[in-house]
Amino acid sequence: MSLIEKLQWRAAVKKFDPTKKITAQQLDNLLSAVQLAPSSLGLQSFKVIVVQDAETKEKLRAAGYNQPQITDSAALFVFASLTKLDEDFGKRYIDLVAATRSVERESLEGFEQMILGTLNSRTDEQKIAWSHKQTYIALGVLLSAAADMGIDAGPMEGFDPDKFDEILGLKEKGLTTSVIAAVGYRAHDDVYSKMIKVRRPKEELFIHI
Numbered sequence: 001m002s003l004i005e006k007l008q009w010r011a012a013v014k015k016f017d018p019t020k021k022i023t024a025q026q027l028d029n030l031l032s033a034v035q036l037a038p039s040s041l042g043l044q045s046f047k048v049i050v051v052q053d054a055e056t057k058e059k060l061r062a063a064g065y066n067q068p069q070i071t072d073s074a075a076l077f078v079f080a081s082l083t084k085l086d087e088d089f090g091k092r093y094i095d096l097v098a099a100t101r102s103v104e105r106e107s108l109e110g111f112e113q114m115i116l117g118t119l120n121s122r123t124d125e126q127k128i129a130w131s132h133k134q135t136y137i138a139l140g141v142l143l144s145a146a147a148d149m150g151i152d153a154g155p156m157e158g159f160d161p162d163k164f165d166e167i168l169g170l171k172e173k174g175l176t177t178s179v180i181a182a183v184g185y186r187a188h189d190d191v192y193s194k195m196i197k198v199r200r201p202k203e204e205l206f207i208h209i
């Protein structure tokens with residue numbers, strides 16, 4: 001299948017087959033895809049909690065409007081934004097760039113000032129809102145990578161973020177939930193994935209100038 005055919009195949013599955021698990025290798029490939037997602041300034045100001053524990057998934061389902069995807073999928077990806085994006089966070093990123101590319105930290109001075117300037121020019125709320133946007137890019141990459149691997153992934157915003165934060169102990173970790181995705185395999189009788197995809201026509205969606 002071409003990429004476009006795979007994107008036609010993918011669907012926001014509502015009914016997963018709870019008996020079908022993904023392998024450790026498949027999971028690792030999905031993590032690699034998320035890891036490789038681009039982010040503004042490269043900062044990756046988020047973490048992803050991968051929930052496979054049945055008991056935790058039950059609790060999250062109750063906080064997720066009882067959506068069955070949360071418990072029946074093989075793994076639940078919880079994208080969470082960092083809540084503290086201070087100068088130290090920016091400086092530690094520069095440390096990582098220097099170490100990864102084996103360059104002198106001093107040569108990154110201009111880049112560091114740009115990052116610190118960006119962080120310092122925003123309020124905490126603005127920085128968290130900005131981080132939430134980054135998680136959606138990673139979510140998009142996850143959905144596309146899963147489709148490429150023939151794995152189902154259902155994005156969800158239908159949950160109570162405060163309750164998710166509480167169940168997963170995210171506040172103490174300096175995190176807050178952004179968006180989630182159930183990953184696994186569709187049940188043979190999942191209705192939604194059999195429906196014809198509804199998309200706006202290209203003439204309406206795109207403006208060529």
Ligand SMILES: Cc1cc2nc3c(=O)[nH]c(=O)nc-3n(C[C@H](O)[C@H](O)[C@H](O)COP(=O)(O)O)c2cc1C
Binds near residue numbers: 155156158197
């Ligand atoms: C950010 C986001 C949040 C979504 N939240 C939910 C959700 O909470 N529950 C659900 O069943 N579907 C949810 N969806 C799935 C959409 O309804 C679905 O992607 C859309 O109808 C298009 O269908 P398709 O993904 O199968 O092509 C969400 C999708 C996105 C991208």
